[in-house]
Amino acid sequence: MITPFVSAIVLVGITLSILLSAYRALRGPTIPDRVVALDNIAINLVAAIIVVSIRAQSAIYIDVALVLAILSFLGTVAAAKYLLRGTVIDGSPLHTRRPG
Amino acid sequence: MEVPYILDVLVSVLLLIGLFFLLTGTFGLLRLKDVYTRMHATSKSTTFGVVGVVLASLLYLRYLGLSSGLKEFLIVIFLFLTAPVGAHMIARAAYRVGVSLWQGGVVDDFKKWLEANQS
Numbered sequence: 602m603i604t605p606f607v608s609a610i611v612l613v614g615i616t617l618s619i620l621l622s623a624y625r626a627l628r629g630p631t632i633p634d635r636v637v638a639l640d641n642i643a644i645n646l647v648a649a650i651i652v653v654s655i656r657a658q659s660a661i662y663i664d665v666a667l668v669l670a671i672l673s674f675l676g677t678v679a680a681a682k683y684l685l686r687g688t689v690i691d692g693s694p695l696h697t698r699r700p701g
Numbered sequence: 702m703e704v705p706y707i708l709d710v711l712v713s714v715l716l717l718i719g720l721f722f723l724l725t726g727t728f729g730l731l732r733l734k735d736v737y738t739r740m741h742a743t744s745k746s747t748t749f750g751v752v753g754v755v756l757a758s759l760l761y762l763r764y765l766g767l768s769s770g771l772k773e774f775l776i777v778i779f780l781f782l783t784a785p786v787g788a789h790m791i792a793r794a795a796y797r798v799g800v801s802l803w804q805g806g807v808v809d810d811f812k813k814w815l816e817a818n819q820s
Binding site: 602603604607608610611614615617618621622624625631632633634636637638640641644645647648651652654655658659660663664666667670671674677678680681682684685 | 703704709710712713716717719720723724726727728730731736739740743747748750751754755757758761762765767768772773775776779780783784786787788790791792793794795797798800
C-alpha cells in the first residue's frame with residue numbers, strides 16, 4: 602500500500618505549486634498575469650481535491666472538484682470580458698462604443 | 702480497504718505524473734517572460750496534470766465500487782474543452798488591452814492581421 606504515502610507527497614507538491622502561483626498572482630506585473638495565476642491556482646485546487654477523494658476513499662469530493670472547475674472557467678471568462686469591454690454583461694454603452 | 706499491488710502502483714504512478722505536470726506548469730508561470738508564454742505553459746501542462754490525477758482517482762474509486770467514473774470523465778472533458786477557450790480569451794483581452802510581448806519575441810501574427818484589416 603504505497604498510495605497513501607504517494608498521495609501525501611502529491612498533496613504537499615500541489616500546495617507548493619499553489620504557493621508559487623500565489624507569488625505570481627501577487628507580484629504579476631499586469632492584470633492578465635494575475636488572472637492566469639489565479640486560474641492556475643484553481644486548477645491546482647481541483648487536482649488537490651481529487652487527491653483528497655483518493656485519500657478519503659469517497660466519491661463526494663468529485664462533485665466539489667467539478668463545481669470548482671466550472672466556477673474557475675466562469676471567473677476566467679468574466680475577467681477576460683471585463684478587460685476587453687469594461688463590463689461583464691453585454692448591452693451597456695461601453696460595449697457599443699468599443700467593438701471587437 | 703485492500704487494493705491489488707498492480708493497481709496500487711498504477712495509481713501512484715498516475716498521481717506522480719499529474720504532480721510533475723502541475724509543477725511544470727507552475728514553474729513556467731514563474732520563470733517565463735511575458736503573459737502569453739506564461740499562459741502557454743499553464744494552460745497545457747496543468748490540464749494534463751489534472752487529467753493524470755483524475756485518471757488515478759477513476760481507477761481507484763472505480764475498483765473500490767465507490768464511483769461509476771462518469772463524473773471523472775466529465776471533469777476531463779470539461780477541462781479539455783474550457784482550458785483552451787479560457788486561455789484564448791485571456792490572451793485576446795491582454796493583447797487588446799495593450800500588454801506588450803517580451804522584447805526577445807520574434808513573431809507577432811495578430812499585429813500583422815490587425816494592420817491588414819484596419820486599412
